[in-house]
């Protein structure tokens with residue numbers, strides 16, 4: 001019996017629902033008490049508007065917010081914590097780059113490269129940037145195992161390419177992108193800026209931003225045990241400094257005169273208004289929790305669960321599993337059962353206490369290429385164990401009996 005990596009008792013929601021098999025962590029993760037307590041502690045002992053007051057309480061809030069940024073920087077291998085911009089999540093981070101860097105640098109005749117594997121958050125901002133600027137959107141197709149076709153990427157990237165937006169890990173099928181190869185290939189052919197969607201990578205793999213040699217990287221806290229509403233954009237200093245602000249208001253300015261402004265230094269230039277300090281503190285607590293588990297152990301645990309789940313699910317009649325083999329995926333098992341709509345399947349599984357995702361996973365370009373409107377997706381994380389796999393397989397067998405009887 002494969003035990004969970006993190007005790008289920010650390011997660012109040014799971015502890016309160018012993019019959020629940022939560023297999024939807026790719027959508028959002030459950031939160032440990034350590035994170036909930038850190039948020040409570042911020043409001044109970046340090047609540048003041050950061051950067052605004054000369055009094056000790058405000059200084060404490062400011063210090064906690066800065067410590068949170070330093071914790072993120074350490075976790076994702078960024079030496080210069082000023083290069084970590086807090087956002088609401090991956091979606092806002094991508095919109096920030098598209099609006100700020102994109103509007104300032106992309107024009108008609110340029111090309112923007114995305115892949116068919118992207119979540120809408122890393123597809124639509126670039127599609128809309130192309131429409132607004134007259135640039136051309138080029139879409140890299142996939143291999144039969146739904147990994148990014150690197151030969152296609154090689155063919156598509158040229159000196160006209162201004163930006164390559166690519167996912168580190170697919171949310172829909174779990175495929176892990178070999179980023180080092182992508183960077184090598186793009187750099188050899190273009191001066192393009194490389195933007196990476198790390199929403200499904202940072203929770204599951206060690207991510208060394210500085211060593212990757214990319215330009216921008218985005219992720220969302222809520223997928224790595226942290227609260228919703230906090231995430232990060234990481235960028236290279238020279239790029240962030242060259243970019244115009246994304247939003248205007250308090251904190252992001254240096255001086256405001258009647259007819260003009262000067263901007264604050266990074267990261268503040270991109271953090272207009274009162275920051276989400278409490279959730280940044282929650283994110284730091286989640287990172288410390290994951291660091292204590294060890295990201296190599298997190299990865300190994302997910303692969304072990306995935307391999308067991310995949311072997312048993314594949315043995316069921318009429319199953320199609322999407323994506324490359326488990327060793328090349330994060331903890332995502334995306335599949336369909338012949339003649340059963342994924343939504344019906346998810347509803348029946350819910351009656352067995354098994355929470356899975358059914359739908360297009362905000363990846364409609366990929367679904368179209370798979371020739372389906374939706375898949376069923378089970379995703380594993382640190383609090384899952386082999387009983388969750390047993391429950392998934394048992395519930396799938398029950399669903400098959402129901403549909404066979406129809």
Ligand code: PLP
Nearest residue numbers: 089090091119121171199200220
């Ligand atoms: N990119 C990927 C790969 C995702 O899985 C998600 C969320 O599901 C996002 C981007 C968007 O993240 P958020 O909704 O937290 O901004």
